[in-house]
Amino acid sequence: MRSVLRQFVLSRDAGSDPDEVLRLHGSAFAVSDGTRSITLRRLWLDTFDWRLYRSGLTLEQISSRGETHLLLTGRDGTVVAAEQVRRAGHDAAGGRVTWPARLDALPLGPLRDHLGPVVGVRALLPVARAVSTVHDRRVLNSDEKTIAKLTVDSMSVTYPAAGDVAPRLTVTALRGYQTQALRMIDLLAAAPGVADGGSQSALEAALAAAGRRPGDYSSKINVRLAPRMPAAVAMAAVLTALFDTLETNVNGTVRDWDTEFLHDLRIAVRRTRSALKLAGDVLPGDLADRFAAEFRWLGDLTTPTRDLDVYLLGYQGMADGLIAATADELEPFHEHLRRSRVSAQRALVRGLRSARFTRLASEWPEALAAAAASRARPTVARLAAARIARAHRRVIRDGSAISPASPPESLHDLRKRCKELRYLLEFFASLYDPAEHWQAVRELKALQDCLGEFQDTQVQREEIRAFAAQMMEERAAPAATLLAMGEIAAGLAARQRQARVEFAGRFRDFASRPSQNRIKALARAAA
Amino acid sequence: MKIFAMYNIKGGVGKTATAVNLGYLAARDGYRVLLWDLDPQAATSFLFRVRPRVKGGGKALIRGTRTIDDAIKATDFDQLDLLPADFTYRNLDLVLDAAKKPVRRLGSLLAPLSAEYDVIFLDCPPGISLLSESVLQAADTLLVPLIPTTLSVRTLDQLTEFVGDLDGSRPSILAFFSMIDRRKRLHREILEQLPAQRDDVASAAIPALSLIEQMSVERAPVTAFAPRSAAARRYEELWLEARKRSGLPPPPPEGTW
Numbered sequence: 001m002r003s004v005l006r007q008f009v010l011s012r013d014a015g016s017d018p019d020e021v022l023r024l025h026g027s028a029f030a031v032s033d034g035t036r037s038i039t040l041r042r043l044w045l046d047t048f049d050w051r052l053y054r055s056g057l058t059l060e061q062i063s064s065r066g067e068t069h070l071l072l073t074g075r076d077g078t079v080v081a082a083e084q085v086r087r088a089g090h091d092a093a094g095g096r097v098t099w100p101a102r103l104d105a106l107p108l109g110p111l112r113d114h115l116g117p118v119v120g121v122r123a124l125l126p127v128a129r130a131v132s133t134v135h136d137r138r139v140l141n142s143d144e145k146t147i148a149k150l151t152v153d154s155m156s157v158t159y160p161a162a163g164d165v166a167p168r169l170t171v172t173a174l175r176g177y178q179t180q181a182l183r184m185i186d187l188l189a190a191a192p193g194v195a196d197g198g199s200q201s202a203l204e205a206a207l208a209a210a211g212r213r214p215g216d217y218s219s220k221i222n223v224r225l226a227p228r229m230p231a232a233v234a235m236a237a238v239l240t241a242l243f244d245t246l247e248t249n250v251n252g253t254v255r256d257w258d259t260e261f262l263h264d265l266r267i268a269v270r271r272t273r274s275a276l277k278l279a280g281d282v283l284p285g286d287l288a289d290r291f292a293a294e295f296r297w298l299g300d301l302t303t304p305t306r307d308l309d310v311y312l313l314g315y316q317g318m319a320d321g322l323i324a325a326t327a328d329e330l331e332p333f334h335e336h337l338r339r340s341r342v343s344a345q346r347a348l349v350r351g352l353r354s355a356r357f358t359r360l361a362s363e364w365p366e367a368l369a370a371a372a373a374s375r376a377r378p379t380v381a382r383l384a385a386a387r388i389a390r391a392h393r394r395v396i397r398d399g400s401a402i403s404p405a406s407p408p409e410s411l412h413d414l415r416k417r418c419k420e421l422r423y424l425l426e427f428f429a430s431l432y433d434p435a436e437h438w439q440a441v442r443e444l445k446a447l448q449d450c451l452g453e454f455q456d457t458q459v460q461r462e463e464i465r466a467f468a469a470q471m472m473e474e475r476a477a478p479a480a481t482l483l484a485m486g487e488i489a490a491g492l493a494a495r496q497r498q499a500r501v502e503f504a505g506r507f508r509d510f511a512s513r514p515s516q517n518r519i520k521a522l523a524r525a526a527a
Numbered sequence: 528m529k530i531f532a533m534y535n536i537k538g539g540v541g542k543t544a545t546a547v548n549l550g551y552l553a554a555r556d557g558y559r560v561l562l563w564d565l566d567p568q569a570a571t572s573f574l575f576r577v578r579p580r581v582k583g584g585g586k587a588l589i590r591g592t593r594t595i596d597d598a599i600k601a602t603d604f605d606q607l608d609l610l611p612a613d614f615t616y617r618n619l620d621l622v623l624d625a626a627k628k629p630v631r632r633l634g635s636l637l638a639p640l641s642a643e644y645d646v647i648f649l650d651c652p653p654g655i656s657l658l659s660e661s662v663l664q665a666a667d668t669l670l671v672p673l674i675p676t677t678l679s680v681r682t683l684d685q686l687t688e689f690v691g692d693l694d695g696s697r698p699s700i701l702a703f704f705s706m707i708d709r710r711k712r713l714h715r716e717i718l719e720q721l722p723a724q725r726d727d728v729a730s731a732a733i734p735a736l737s738l739i740e741q742m743s744v745e746r747a748p749v750t751a752f753a754p755r756s757a758a759a760r761r762y763e764e765l766w767l768e769a770r771k772r773s774g775l776p777p778p779p780p781e782g783t784w
Contacts, residue, residue, distance in 0.1 A: 138603075144746075145576035146603040175608060176600030 007197035047122035129159035147177035163209030227381035234380035325484030528641035532666035538653035541705035546650035554607035557778030569612035584615030634665035672705035675717035704732035731764035
């Protein structure tokens with residue numbers, strides 16, 4: 001039972017050898033001879049979008065003397081869960097894990113249970129790698145009783161870039177000896193070459209030495225626009241940020257580490273296409289027209305795999321929800337989805353490695369760089385105000401025309417209008433007061449969720465019919481499977497009907513006077 | 528959580544040496560262990576270099592004005608903590624007498640520690656007193672060191688009878704021979720006869736060895752400073768037997784919390 005009291009950073013200058021620093025001359029405390037140092041190979045893992053880091057968790061794989069442990073710790077370094085993945089001489093039950101890995105590659109146990117809700121469907125990827133040489137010392141009081149442990153960690157970072165970290169000294173007090181340990185810490189803090197280490201974790205120190213910082217990826221559009229910026233410059237900045245997100249996700253998509261790389265990539269494509277459509281006219285020349293077709297191609301390329309991912313991710317839920325049929329009867333459908341995804345993924349990878357994509361990836365940023373030099377009017381504030389107002393008017397107009405008798409296509413079209421408004425609000429978010437912006441987006445989001453449910457269930461119903469036809473053709477569909485698939489289609493139909501019932505209320509909220517005023521005020525505010 | 532009490536009506540029979548060594552071995556096996564030095568002579572506290580002092584004394588602990596948690600000290604060994612002795616423990620009988628349900632008091636003080644510890648060892652002072660009654664009520668197993676003499680065997684009989692007469696929960700008894708001197712004929716005879724007559728006498732036995740006395744110089748369990756010695760091996764055997772008889776589940780495997 002120990003608690004970390006303080007962390008110090010030891011200077012790497014000559015004369016500040018940790019051993020020297022620890023000799024606390026003139027005090028009642030003595031430092032015992034250290035045990036032999038041990039070398040740890042350390043690998044930190046997180047999802048691509050830093051889900052563990054954002055939740056205050058750190059996952060580390062530590063290898064030493066032929067043994068490998070996975071350790072999940074909280075913000076203050078307390079162990080939340082741990083698992084031995086390799087024992088000296090032989091592999092542990094779960095075998096060795098090769099990273100990147102999805103959660104199901106980890107052995108069942110408390111560690112996996114803790115990670116599940118945070119990591120979700122994302123894979124765990126190496127975020128930093130280092131080698132640590134760790135020395136332990138004990139601090140004794142005048143009774144020669146150990147009161148605290150000193151751990152000096154000298155770490156060399158090898159990934160994401162090579163770098164050295166100044167030796168870090170951690171003081172851990174033994175239970176019941178906190179007061180004495182604090183006195184000793186005061187002496188230590190006054191020693192030359194010893195600086196306060198704050199609360200920086202080993203991972204943060206390793207990343208800093210490699211020139212990175214944790215949490216540096218998010219799929220959100222993170223562009224700071226100034227209201228008086230020329231619109232072309234602002235749009236080029238937004239599109240550049242979107243393309244960065246797109247490109248960052250290509251590797252994970254091609255390697256198929258998890259489904260969210262493709263999802264984020266697709267969203268970046270969709271946002272790009274909307275930006276070109278809704279505000280591409282402010283870009284110089286025929287830039288928007290030239291590239292619109294390319295992004296459309298890219299969007300279409302990614303659709304089959306994503307559609308199958310949606311099915312596969314929701315498969316367990318569908319199987320669990322069967323009432324008349326059994327999960328076993330549905331299994332051939334599962335197999336069909338898996339096989340279809342393999343070939344869809346192959347086609348996707350071919351596309352992302354094609355000359356067409358390579359050309360797009362080199363020409364598009366160049367074109368945007370040229371556009372960023374534009375000084376033409378209007379300002380981005382005026383552009384944002386005009387385009388948001390127009391998109392909002394269209395949503396109100398199209399939504400008001402929908403009655404219970406309207407065909408499904410009218411709701412589908414309204415969904416597209418809503419998406420356009422949403423993307424505009426996101427592109428220009430940095431121009432607005434965050435609280436008002438959040439409120440406006442929140443009301444829109446509620447409407448979008450309802451329309452999304454309506455449309456997605458519609459598409460999935462159509463797809464399940466197509467799957468059934470295909471499986472019949474391939475003679476891969478026993479009657480029981482088709483019946484089970486029919487039950488799923490019926491479930492989708494019920495959900496779609498429910499969404500249609502809810503639509504009127506959601507739209508009424510969105511079209512209410514206060515809600516409309518909020519968006520109008522937002523549009524005016526920037527202008 | 529299992530509570531073992533080192534107990535004998537007689538003194539100087541090796542209770543402290545047993546508590547210290549079994550405590551160390553249990554911690555080494557991966558159990559989270561607390562050792563409570565209940566003897567005001569404070570030999571266990573001395574062996575672990577912990578000052579025999581509890582703020583507020585025994586009175587504060589028994590009355591609950593200070594939590595046990597505050598008084599616990601880590602030893603130099605991982606997973607082995609100590610609740611030190613205090614000179615005021617000599618008056619624990621009086622304090623207990625003033626408490627409600629005195630014989631249940633120790634048990635109710637220890638119960639909340641079950642989240643933190645797997646095993647508790649109580650190193651008790653000799654004698655039959657209110658404190659010993661409270662210990663007998665709290666413990667799951669009494670570990671009774673016996674010097675192989677006729678009188679010692681008589682005290683074991685007395686103790687067995689006393690435990691049999693207790694109301695409520697009764698601990699199981701595991702006696703074991705301690706401080707054996709094989710040069711003495713009486714020791715050899717009793718050592719052969721008694722285990723055949725009684726099933727509460729362990730087959731493991733601790734000889735009188737100078738290395739065990741050396742503990743007070745080294746100020747550490749012999750199982751820690753001379754783990755391969757004959758003395759350490761005897762304690763290992765005793766711990767194994769005590770663990771099995773008590774039904775203590777295996778410690779959590781390394782690497783799981």
